[in-house]
Amino acid sequence: MTSMRTRERLVQRLMEQGVTDLQVLDVMRNTPRHIFLDEALSHRAYEDTALPIGYGQTLSQPYIVARMTEVLLAAGGKLDRVLEVGTGSGYQTTVLAQLVPKVYSVERIKPLQDKARTRLRQLGLHNVQLKHSDGGFGWPDQGQFEGILSAAAPRTVPQELLNQLAPDGVLVIPVGGEQQELQLIIREGDSDRFKTQTLEPVKFVPLLSGTVR
Numbered sequence: 644m645t646s647m648r649t650r651e652r653l654v655q656r657l658m659e660q661g662v663t664d665l666q667v668l669d670v671m672r673n674t675p676r677h678i679f680l681d682e683a684l685s686h687r688a689y690e691d692t693a694l695p696i697g698y699g700q701t702l703s704q705p706y707i708v709a710r711m712t713e714v715l716l717a718a719g720g721k722l723d724r725v726l727e728v729g730t731g732s733g734y735q736t737t738v739l740a741q742l743v744p745k746v747y748s749v750e751r752i753k754p755l756q757d758k759a760r761t762r763l764r765q766l767g768l769h770n771v772q773l774k775h776s777d778g779g780f781g782w783p784d785q786g787q788f789e790g791i792l793s794a795a796a797p798r799t800v801p802q803e804l805l806n807q808l809a810p811d812g813v814l815v816i817p818v819g820g821e822q823q824e825l826q827l828i829i830r831e832g833d834s835d836r837f838k839t840q841t842l843e844p845v846k847f848v849p850l851l852s853g854t855v856r
C-alpha cells in the first residue's frame with residue numbers, strides 16, 4: 644500500500660486535478676503519508692481524501708495540500724520563513740519543510756503537536772519549529788513571514804495574520820463557515836493594503852480559539 648506505484652498513482656491524480664508545480668509533485672511523491680496516520684488507517688494513506696487523526700481533526704486531502712503549497716510558492720516569490728497555522732498530523736508541515744528554508748507551525752491541540760514533533764524528528768527535518776498556541780494570533784515573536792498558510796478556516800481573516808505578513812507577503816487561507824472558499828491574500832509592498840483573490844470552494848475544519856492540553 645505504501646509502494647512507489649501507489650504513490651505514483653496519487654501524483655497522477657494530482658496532475659489530473661491541475662497541480663502543475665513539478666517541485667511540489669516531487670515532494671508529494673517522496674513524502675510518506677502513511678506515517679501521519681494511525682496504523683488502522685495507514686492503508687488508505689495514498690487515497691486522495693482527508694482522513695481522521697483524532698480529536699475531531701483530519702489529515703488534509705493531498706490535493707488541497709499540493710494546491711495550497713503550489714499557490715504559496717507561485718505567489719510568494721522568494722520565501723524564506725513560512726508560518727503554518729494548524730500543524731495537525733504534520734503532513735503539510737513536512738511538505739513545506741522540503742520546499743522552503745524555515746517553517747514555523749502552531750497547533751492548539753497539544754497531543755497532536757506531540758505526535759507531529761515525533762514524526763518530523765523521524766524524518767530528520769530540522770528546519771521546523773513547533774509551538775503549542777492559538778494560531779489565530781500567528782506567532783508574534785517570530786513574525787513577519789513571507790508566507791502564511793492556514794489549515795483551519797476562520798469566519799473572517801484574523802488581523803494578526805495580516806499584520807505578520809512581510810512586505811509582499813502571501814497568505815493562503817480557507818475562509819468561511821458552512822460555505823468556505825480558499826483565499827490568496829497578498830500584502831501590497833510594505834503598505835497596509837492587501838489584495839485578495841478567491842481561488843476555489845474548500846472544506847476545512849474551523850479555526851478555533853484557545854488551546855487544548
Ligand code: SAH
Binds near residue numbers: 729730734751
Ligand atoms: N495540515 C494538517 C491539517 C490538520 S486539520 C494535516 O494535514 O494534518 C487543521 C488543524 O488546525 C487541526 O489540527 C486543528 O487542531 C488546528 N487548529 C484549529 N484552530 C487552530 C488555532 N486557532 N490555532 C492552531 N491550530 C488550530
